[in-house]
Amino acid sequence: xxxxxxxxxxxxxxxxxxxxxxxxxxxxxxxxxxxxxxxxxxxxxxxxxxxxxxxxxxxxxxxxxxxxxxxxxxxxxxxxxxxxxxxxxxxxxxxxxxxxxxxxxxxxxxxxxxxxxxxxxxxxxxxxxxxxxxxxxxxxxxxxxxxxxxxxxxxxxxxxxxxxxxxxxxxxxxxxxxxxxxxxxxxxxxxxxxxxxxxxxxxxxxxxxxxxxxxxxxxxxxxxxxxxxxxxxxxxxxxxxxxxxxxxxxxxxxxxxxxxxxxxxxxxxxxxxxxxxxxxxxxxxxxxxxxxxxxxxxxxxxxxxxxxxxxxxxxxxxxxxxxxxxxxxxxxxxxxxxxxxxxxxxxxxxxxxxxxxxxxxxxxxxxxxxxxxxxxxxxxxxxxxxxxxxxxxxxxxxxxxxxxxxxxxxxxxxxxxxxxxxxxxxxxxxxxxxxxxxxxxxxxxxxxxxxxxxxxxxxxxxxxxxxxxxxxxxxxxxxxxxxxxxxxxxxxxxxxxxxxxxxxxxxxxxxxxxxxxxxxxxxxxxxxxxxxxxxxxxxxxxxxxxxxxxxxxxxxxxxxxxxxxxxxxxxxxxxxxxxxxxxxxxxxxxxxxxxxxxxxxxxxxxxxxxxxxxxxxxxxxxxxxxxxxxxxxxxxxxxxxxxxxxxxxxxxxxxxxxxxxxxxxxxxxxxxxxxxxxxxxxxxxxxxxxxxxxxxxxxxxxxxxxxxxxxxxxxxxxxxxxxxxxxxxxx
Amino acid sequence: xxxxxxxxxxxxxxxxxxxxxxxxxxxxxxxxxxxxxxxxxxxxxxxxxxxxxxxxxxxxxxxxxxxxxxxxxxxxxxxxxxxxxxxxxxxxxxxxxxxxxxxxxxxxxxxxxxxxxxxxxxxxxxxxxxxxxxxxxxxxxxxxxxxxxxxxxxxxxxxxxxxxxxxxxxxxxxxxxxxxxxxx
Numbered sequence: 017x018x019x020x021x022x023x024x025x026x027x028x029x030x031x032x033x034x035x036x037x038x039x040x041x042x043x044x045x046x047x048x049x050x051x052x053x054x055x056x057x058x059x060x061x062x063x064x065x066x067x068x069x070x071x072x073x074x075x076x077x078x079x080x081x082x083x084x085x086x087x088x089x090x091x092x093x094x095x096x097x098x099x100x101x102x103x104x105x106x107x108x109x110x111x112x113x114x115x116x117x118x119x120x121x122x123x124x125x126x127x128x129x130x131x132x133x134x135x136x137x138x139x140x141x142x143x144x145x146x147x148x149x150x151x152x153x154x155x156x157x158x159x160x161x162x163x164x165x166x167x168x169x170x171x172x173x174x175x176x177x178x179x180x181x182x183x184x185x186x187x188x189x190x191x192x193x194x195x196x197x198x199x200x201x202x203x204x205x206x207x208x209x210x211x212x213x214x215x216x217x218x219x220x221x222x223x224x225x226x227x228x229x230x231x232x233x234x235x236x237x238x239x240x241x242x243x244x245x246x247x248x249x250x251x252x253x254x255x256x257x258x259x260x261x262x263x264x265x266x267x268x269x270x271x272x273x274x275x276x277x278x279x280x281x282x283x284x285x286x287x288x289x290x291x292x293x294x295x296x297x298x299x300x301x302x303x304x305x306x307x308x309x310x311x312x313x314x315x316x317x318x319x320x321x322x323x324x325x326x327x328x329x330x331x332x333x334x335x336x337x338x339x340x341x342x343x344x345x346x347x348x349x350x351x352x353x354x355x356x357x358x359x360x361x362x363x364x365x366x367x368x369x370x371x372x373x374x375x376x377x378x379x380x381x382x383x384x385x386x387x388x389x390x391x392x393x394x395x396x397x398x399x400x401x402x403x404x405x406x407x408x409x410x411x412x413x414x415x416x417x418x419x420x421x422x423x424x425x426x427x428x429x430x431x432x433x434x435x436x437x438x439x440x441x442x443x444x445x446x447x448x449x450x451x452x453x454x455x456x457x458x459x460x461x462x463x464x465x466x467x468x469x470x471x472x473x474x475x476x477x478x479x480x481x482x483x484x485x486x487x488x489x490x491x492x493x494x495x496x497x498x499x500x501x502x503x504x505x506x507x508x509x510x511x512x513x514x515x516x517x518x519x520x521x522x523x524x525x526x527x528x529x530x531x532x533x534x535x536x537x538x539x540x541x542x543x544x545x546x547x548x549x550x551x552x553x554x555x556x557x558x559x560x561x562x563x564x565x566x567x568x569x570x571x572x573x574x575x576x577x578x579x580x581x582x583x584x585x586x587x588x589x590x591x592x593x594x595x596x597x598x599x600x601x602x603x604x605x606x607x608x609x610x611x612x613x614x615x616x617x618x619x620x621x622x623x624x625x626x627x628x629x630x631x632x633x634x635x636x637x638x639x640x641x642x643x644x645x646x647x648x649x650x651x652x653x654x655x656x657x658x659x660x661x662x663x664x665x666x667x668x669x670x671x672x673x674x675x676x677x678x679x680x681x682x683x684x685x686x687x688x689x690x691x692x693x694x695x696x697x698x699x700x701x702x703x704x705x706x707x708x709x710x711x712x713x714x715x716x717x718x719x720x721x722x723x724x725x726x727x728x729x730x731x732x733x734x735x736x737x738x739x740x741x742x743x744x745x746x747x
Numbered sequence: 748x749x750x751x752x753x754x755x756x757x758x759x760x761x762x763x764x765x766x767x768x769x770x771x772x773x774x775x776x777x778x779x780x781x782x783x784x785x786x787x788x789x790x791x792x793x794x795x796x797x798x799x800x801x802x803x804x805x806x807x808x809x810x811x812x813x814x815x816x817x818x819x820x821x822x823x824x825x826x827x828x829x830x831x832x833x834x835x836x837x838x839x840x841x842x843x844x845x846x847x848x849x850x851x852x853x854x855x856x857x858x859x860x861x862x863x864x865x866x867x868x869x870x871x872x873x874x875x876x877x878x879x880x881x882x883x884x885x886x887x888x889x890x891x892x893x894x895x896x897x898x899x900x901x902x903x904x905x906x907x908x909x910x911x912x913x914x915x916x917x918x919x920x921x922x923x924x925x926x927x928x929x930x931x
């Protein structure tokens with residue numbers, strides 16, 4: 017759900033042309049002058065039926081919608097099917113949804129140009145595309161019926177998959193299928209007025225996968241079993257950047273079920289007949305590592321370096337990039353005493369810690385590749401697999417399965433574990449399937465963490481206690497470094513949410529800059545990306561300013577949103593709805609905190625009720641208001657607010673990956689504590705009525721809870737929070 | 748060398764070595780993939796099965812410890828168990844990977860307590876991690892299923908004294924219904 021929506025956009029000066037160059041290089045520079053979609057689809061075998069790439073019909077009229085996006089919990093496959101069913105006027109109970117093949121030309125994200133699920137864009141980028149697909153297919157049935165019955169098309173009705181006419185004639189999609197398939201698809205079918213929707217926006221949009229996921233029959237990568245399949249596990253280096261110096265596989269090869277052992281770029285792979293044998297074989301390996309190029313710093317050292325950089329004591333060759341500036345920056349640096357408020361924040365590395373650890377199934381036969389896995393970024397996985405076997409990206413076939421969570425982890429520029437699996441499958445060769453299994457420990461120690469981040473804030477206040485100038489420094493590690501499309505401006509994922517803040521709009525002088533020092537720890541987007549830290553900094557700072565000014569935090573925000581004008585209007589509406597629904601008084605024993613943040617086009621406001629239990633924050637009721645445009649599936653929006661809040665709260669309370677001399681200290685859920693049933697809040701969700709096109713839902717519910725909790729604790733104890741998580745295992 | 752296990756009411760002969768965790772025998776040898784691998788050290792509950800009716804983490808249970816024991820997996824519930832119906836009704840699953848384990852823990856709870864309190868649910872379910880954070884719906888679905896399975900009420904139960912510092916009960920009381928209120 018997390019994702020690189022903004023990474024590929026024009027704001028960073030990245031054009032589709034840049035992507036072609038990148039793709040061409042990794043693909044082996046075989047095609048020049050093709051569009052990226054052509055290039056990445058070359059070699060694909062996708063049969064598109066009469067009704068287009070997204071809709072198929074069974075002879076009995078049942079509808080299958082092809083989802084170009086992975087389903088890993090966010091519920092978008094159901095939402096996408098509902099959009100089609102609405103315009104098609106299908107019988108929702110006879111609509112099913114399956115994963116589309118990998119093909120960037122047919123199934124590219126319309127926002128990104130490649131096939132990738134991210135940036136909370138699954139519904140928003142598909143909205144028009146699937147409405148047209150559904151309406152187009154409907155028009156074909158209407159045409160077919162009109163011709164068959166010899167009546168004007170304008171008199172035909174369609175309801176619940178039944179085409180009808182006032183004369184009493186009626187026929188199901190199945191009966192008209194052959195004739196309808198012969199009708200030329202309309203270029204621009206008429207779309208419904210959203211006011212007439214009968215499915216989208218209703219409680220009838222229930223998940224299509226709930227039963228399979230409640231019976232153990234939903235198929236994940238971990239469940240793939242194929243004839244003759246081998247299971248692989250890899251011994252990875254204990255420090256990032258280390259490589260294999262030597263290894264002894266004698267004992268490993270003696271383990272019953274172990275088939276072979278290979279050295280690969282990421283470590284030493286053991287392949288075996290089954291998972292347990294692969295694990296036992298790996299335990300029997302002896303590996304010596306070359307750590308000459310390894311990251312050996314501790315996370316505490318890195319955090320101190322980030323703080324030093326923010327304080328102007330960094331290396332002289334490190335560049336600062338301005339991302340928001342207006343007015344005289346020297347004013348923002350000046351001033352003293354009561355008119356100045358200074359604060360700083362430290363955020364740790366975070367693991368995604370999906371329930372299903374990373375894994376992949378690959379079949380390599382010569383330069384033919386088939387991948388079977390929960391692919392979040394099919395096009396990237398195709399590019400990286402193609403690079404290994406030296407073929408065209410489009411000829412890498414992918415069967416996308418359910419994934420047991422991702423939160424951003426399964427989409428990265430190196431396709432790390434996918435590439436590892438392809439490398440092993442190539443060694444095995446002969447088209448023999450290989451399932452790469454990572455243990456929880458592999459997964460937790462493999463990096464691709466939300467980066468360690470430091471913010472330093474210095475605000476001069478006007479006579480009424482509102483910001484007159486705002487100096488902001490962000491220090492973090494680039495998550496776009498491995499991108500084939502290097503960003504030209506300040507890195508969006510590092511600043512989004514501070515950049516574009518309505519509070520900046522409301523402040524006359526702003527001097528905001530970003531520094532991206534190098535680091536050896538692989539880092540990545542993590543559900544809600546930049547907002548994971550910027551929402552906290554902006555929203556907790558605001559409450560501290562309100563406290564200093566002696567004003568109510570809600571009123572203080574309202575005043576700033578008014579100053580921000582249009583840029584604060586949706587924030588104000590969401591805030592007002594959450595405050596209204598929360599009611600005037602907190603639950604006895606609890607203290608309230610409020611926070612509001614916009615991410616992925618949606619604004620979320622929360623009122624959280626918090627108390628301390630044995631010194632740890634415990635969150636009870638959380639009233640949430642979201643403005644996400646048209647609500648396609650209200651209940652799934654609620655589910656994402658519930659889940660997003662838990663995910664954000666888990667990290668805020670406990671989440672922290674630390675390194676000691678470059679070694680990751682955590683390895684499993686005993687050392688990386690996550691939110692459990694007895695600690696879970698109760699989230700109420702209210703949707704701000706909107707006629708706008710749908711915007712993000714999967715991520716925007718995540719970043720708001722942490723500042724809301726910090727603000728409640730500030731109200732409770734007058735103590736601000738300068739470092740997350742709230743509860744730490746070690747100092 | 749083989750062992751015989753009683754799985755979902757059938758005697759099953761397996762080839763795996765005696766120290767092999769039940770999880771891998773179920774998944775790799777028997778193809779019962781509803782039971783999931785999550786952590787390998789009894790921290791997350793994704794691998795929960797029933798052994799003689801008790802919820803057990805199959806990832807740390809060697810098959811040599813299971814001679815004569817009755818093992819039941821998610822596949823034994825058949826798809827129409829009241830918990831499974833409630834899970835579908837409430838749209839509990841998101842990614843779904845933990846849900847077999849959640850349902851098996853909940854099934855053991857309901858077998859032991861027909862009308863579980865919030866504290867009972869916390870106690871029984873806190874060993875099962877859901878990273879999607881479906882906890883609120885899991886709780887609601889368990890209560891719903893408890894209603895489905897409850898014996899006819901013949902007498903009002905005596906009111907239980909509630910400790911005033913029981914934060915979970917307070918949260919539950921404060922939040923009122925756990926139903927999914929959606930504006931608009």
